[in-house]
Amino acid sequence: xxxxxxxxxxxxxxxxxxxxxxxxxxxxxxxxxxxxxxxxxxxxxxxxxxxxxxxxxxxxxxxxxxxxxxxxxxxxxxxxxxxxxxxxxxxxxxxxxxxxxxxxxxxxxxxxxxxxxxxxxxxxxxxxxxxxxxxxxxxxxxxxxxxxxxxxxxxxxxxxxxxxxxxxxxxxxxxxxxxxxxxxxxxxxxxxxxxxxxxxxxxxxxxxxxxxxxxxxxxxxxxxxxxxxxxxxxxxxxxxxxxxxxxxxxxxxxxxxxxxxxxxxxxxxxxxxxxxxxxxxxxxxxxxxxxxxxxxxxxxxxxxxxxxxxxxxxxx
Ligand code: G3H
Ligand code: 13P
Ligand code: ZN
Numbered sequence: 475x476x477x478x479x480x481x482x483x484x485x486x487x488x489x490x491x492x493x494x495x496x497x498x499x500x501x502x503x504x505x506x507x508x509x510x511x512x513x514x515x516x517x518x519x520x521x522x523x524x525x526x527x528x529x530x531x532x533x534x535x536x537x538x539x540x541x542x543x544x545x546x547x548x549x550x551x552x553x554x555x556x557x558x559x560x561x562x563x564x565x566x567x568x569x570x571x572x573x574x575x576x577x578x579x580x581x582x583x584x585x586x587x588x589x590x591x592x593x594x595x596x597x598x599x600x601x602x603x604x605x606x607x608x609x610x611x612x613x614x615x616x617x618x619x620x621x622x623x624x625x626x627x628x629x630x631x632x633x634x635x636x637x638x639x640x641x642x643x644x645x646x647x648x649x650x651x652x653x654x655x656x657x658x659x660x661x662x663x664x665x666x667x668x669x670x671x672x673x674x675x676x677x678x679x680x681x682x683x684x685x686x687x688x689x690x691x692x693x694x695x696x697x698x699x700x701x702x703x704x705x706x707x708x709x710x711x712x713x714x715x716x717x718x719x720x721x722x723x724x725x726x727x728x729x730x731x732x733x734x735x736x737x738x739x740x741x742x743x744x745x746x747x748x749x750x751x752x753x754x755x756x757x758x759x760x761x762x763x764x765x766x767x768x769x770x771x772x773x774x775x776x777x778x779x780x781x782x783x784x785x786x787x788x789x790x
Contacts, residue, residue, distance in 0.1 A: 475543075475546075475548065475566070475618045475786065475789070475790075476542065476549060476550060476551065476552060476572060476603070477549055477550070477551055477572065477605050477785075477789050478539070478572050478573070478602075478603065478646075479518060479551040479572045479573035479605075479726075480573070480603040480630065480643055480756050480788050481724070481788075482516055482518070482551055482665065483643075483644065483680040483725045483786075483787070484779075485781075485785055485788055485789075486516075486692050486725050486778065487680055487723070487725050487775050488720065488721065488723070489676050489720070489777065490720060490776060490777030490778045490781060491683075491716060491719070491720050491725055491726060491727045491776040491777065491778065492515075492516055492517065492518050492519045492680075492725065492726055492727070492776070493515070493517055493518065493727055493729055493773060493778065494517075494518035494519075494555075494682075494726050494727065494728045494729065494735060494770070494779050495518070495519065495520060495727075495729055495730070495733060496518065496521070496522055496525060496555060496604050496728075496730040496733070497518045497519055497521065497525065497534070497537070497538075498524075498528050498529055498534075499522070499529060500537055501536070501737075501762050501765070502733065502737075502762050502765060503537045503538060503540075503541045503759050504544075504762045504766075505761065505762040505763070505764070505765025505766045505768075505769065506541075506765065506766075506769055507541045507542075507544065507545040507548050507687050508545070508762065508763075508765075508766035508769075509725040509766035509767070509768065509769025509770050509773070510545070510548050510550065510601065510773070511545055511547055511548060511767060511782075512769070512770045513769060513770040513773035513778075513779040513780075513782075514690070514730065514764055514773065514779060514780050514781070514782040514783065515769075515773035515778040515779045515780070516528060516549045516550060516551075516648060516778060516779060516781060516785045517548070517549075517550045517551075517668060517769070517773075518550065518551045518552075518553050518572075518726060519538060519551070519552050519553065519729065520553050520554075520555040520730075521534050521552065521553070521554055521555060521571075522554075522555040522556055523556065523557065523558070523561055523569075523749060526561070531564075531568075531696070532572075535568075535570050535587075536770060538552060542788075547782070549782060549785050549786050549789065552571050552572050552573075552574065552618055552665050552676070553571065553572060553573045553574070553605070554573070554574040555569055555575055555728070556575055556577045557574050557575050557576055557577060558576075558577070559576065559589055559592065559593060560577075561574075562563065562574040562576050562593045562596070562597070562604075563593075563596060565602075566593075566596050566597050566600050566602055567600075569600075570639060571602060572600060572602065572603070572728055573597075573602050573604065573605060573643070574591050574597060574604055574605070575605040575606070575607070575644075576589060576604060576606055576607075576699050576703065577606075577646075577647070577740070578590060578606070579607035579608060579609065579610065579611070579646075579648075579701050581648060583608075583632065583636070584708070586608065586631040586636070586640075586656065587636060587639045587640045587683040590604065590606040590636075590640035590641075590642050591639070591640050591641060591766075594642055594643075595641075598641075600785055601692070602716075603643035603644065603655075604641075604643050604644075605641050605642065605643065605645070605646060605682055605726075606636070606642035606644075606645055606646070606704075607645070607646035607647075607648075607769035608627065608629075608632060608633055608636050608641055608645060608646070608647065609628030609647055609648030609649075609651055609683070610626040610628055610648050610771070611629075611648045611651065611653065611684055611685055612645070613691065615769040625649065626648060627648050627649060627665055628645075628647040628668070628672060629632060629646045630647065630671040630672045630674070630675045631675065633645060633647065633672050633675055633780075634675035634676055634714070637676060637679060643680070644679070644680040644681065644682055644726065644751075645667075645676070645680075645681055645682065646683075646684050647663045647672055647680040647682070647683075647698060648679075649664055649666070649668050649669050649671065649672075649679050649683070650662065650664050651664065651667045651683060651684060651685035651711060652670075652685045653685045653730075653731070654685075654731055654732050655687070655689050655694070655705075655710070655735070656689075656705060656708040657685060657687075657689065657706060657708065657709065657710050657711065658709050658710070659707060659708065659709070660707075663712070664678070664711060664712075664715050664719070665717075666715065666718055666719065666722065669719060669722040669724070670722050672722075672723070673690075673722045673723040676723070677681070677723075678723075679723065679727065680723065680725035681718050681722075681723040681724050682695070682724070682725070682726040682728065683711075683719060683724045683726070683727050683728065684697070684726075684728045685711075685728070686692065686710075686711050686727045686729055687710045687711065687726050687729050687730065687731035687732040687735075688710040688711050688712065688713050688732060689709055689710030689731065689732065690732070690735070691706070693711070693735045693736070693739055694706055694708070694735065696739045697735060697738045697739050697742060700742035700743045700745075700746045701715075701742050701745075701746060702738060702742055710731070713775040716775050716776055716777070717775075717777065720776070720777060727776055729738065731774060732766060732768065732772075733768065736761065736764050736765050737761055737765075739764075740757055740760050740761040741761065743759075744756065744757035744760065
């Protein structure tokens with residue numbers, strides 16, 4: 475059952491976060507849906523511009539629609555991840571998406587507001603909600619000065635006025651995370667104090683954590699043991715921080731890299747362990763199960779495991 479992202483947020487706010495997972499292919503879709511059923515968790519399926527180019531817009535939609543038929547019990551929203559203005563309009567007009575993200579965070583504040591406002595007007599007219607981004611997501615290196623570090627994080631006063639002026643429905647905030655496998659080194663970590671300050675200005679307003687993969691050391695070690703060359707000192711968001719982030723307004727948690735690590739671990743190990751195998755369906759099947767198990771684990775740490783029945787009842 476496809477639902478609106480706004481409805482999911484209303485049920486989740488302050489109690490649990492919903493995992494938002496990027497998909498690019500059939501195997502990810504099968505694992506994601508299977509995992510959501512195993513966990514009894516609602517999910518947000520994210521489609522990036524890269525995924526739309528890779529699989530094709532029609533194929534991505536067909537994969538999700540087929541998965542919906544295979545897993546009729548699933549409750550999910552479909553969301554455009556990191557959209558530009560043109561892609562947002564394409565998704566809004568398609569009638570398939572629940573919500574879009576307009577990412578104009580690289581633009582100066584007034585331009586970010588104006589672009590977001592335009593997308594909000596088009597989206598709201600069709601019943602979609604809009605996620606916007608404010609602040610500079612990216613590696614906050616240990617050796618830069620504290621002042622500079624804080625300048626990259628989302629400013630709480632700006633966040634309040636951005637939401638008011640743009641009319642967006644949720645906000646991706648920069649609180650120290652970055653995309654990819656290399657987020658933190660040494661003593662770096664989430665800036666939960668900054669998150670608390672943002673929530674104080676925007677009580678009840680859904681906040682989004684991008685770059686929220688945890689980059690488990692054990693997974694990196696297995697990828698490397700099977701021929702990978704990932705930097706083993708890199709780390710991600712500690713899973714024990716999610717519960718606190720939820721209390722501070724984080725309602726959507728974006729996870730892509732951790733799923734890619736599962737894919738690389740399974741496929742590298744398969745090629746290493748069975749070098750004579752010429753059947754990609756074998757590692758494919760292993761990946762679907764491993765990805766489903768991964769979704770179960772993430773749903774547990776985000777607190778949304780076991781919520782499917784009540785979400786379905788509330789939204790049916
Ligand atoms: O934040 C970006 C997501 O990880 C999607 O990555 O644009 O390579 O599909 P992508
Ligand atoms: P990760 O790279 O930490 O998985 O973040 C994904 C993301 O933010 C997608 O928008
Ligand atoms: Zn992101």
